[in-house]
Amino acid sequence: MKYQKIAHSSLEVSKICLGTMTFGEQNSEQDAHRQLDFALERGVNFIDTAEMYPVPPSPATQGRTESYIGSWLKKSGNRERVVLATKVAGPRTLPYIRENMALDRRNIHDAVETSLERLQTDYIDLYQLHWPQRQTNTFGKLNFSEPEEASLVPLLDTLEALQELVRAGKIRYIGVSNETPWGVMNYLRLAEKHALPRIVTIQNPYNLLNRSFEVGLAEISHYEEVGLLAYSPMAFGALSGKYLDGNKPAGARCTLHARFSRYFTPQGIAATKAYVELARQYGLDPAQMALAFVNQRPFVTSNIIGATTLEQLEANIASVDLTLSAEIMEKIEEIGVRYSNPCP
16 A cells, blocks of 8 residues: 655545445445455545535434444544545535534534544544535536635634634644635645645546646645545446446446436447457556546655445556556546546
């Protein structure tokens, strides 16, 4: 396993991070514990979760993911061996999580206390804002519209609430997720101006079908040292090629949940086919090629993989040992020009 220090922190994390949003939906508690054991044995020391997981979210399952991780931490005694990251949900109408959700002091404090209880730990290593408070272009949205000012919680208020929790020892570092260049730069500016906690990571989607992070955010990541925690590196599994030609494998996420349709546009399918054919041309597993591409990007601190079986997990973790040649990378760029960000 390869490891990298998160800039402006004392955290050293594995290049592969175990994403857990299937725990409690597609994976039972026993499955989850097996995945956690297996990943740790293979050198993965970084676990990412969120208070709203599993996905798709529902009142019946919300919080199970953190609870499954918590029961594993208690049973295994491995808390000090892992870097644990979770997230507070941003504003949404999800009363089964909290009424009047926002990134304000009340919500953030309540969310941290509940997550700590479920995770059965006294502290969270990396606490992330799952998506912005303001109305903006998250999750691939286009057509930016002016936000309603009355609904905004000032970024300064959010940082001050997080500072209280850092001082209390309940969280160590903070990060953002599904953020924009404007949001990242303003969090950094406010932290410096008011001596508040500095965001150290940004967790956004990044894969062969969605390289929008490279427009604006990659430059910020480099110059401001805010590393990317890349989520959805396999585009919901599409880049494995298993959904091509109309296939719907039994038990697969995009077979079970129609809402995961983002990467199945005509252009997305055509691009996926091209990447899969390229991998096979060089005798590579398409999934591992897709993951290796993300692993090799200089702005990626850690690559958040997910799996529903141990076989998938083993193959995904093994991608850290695959280095794509300059020739393959050049051919990937050729496909990227032909199908430029087909699924932003």
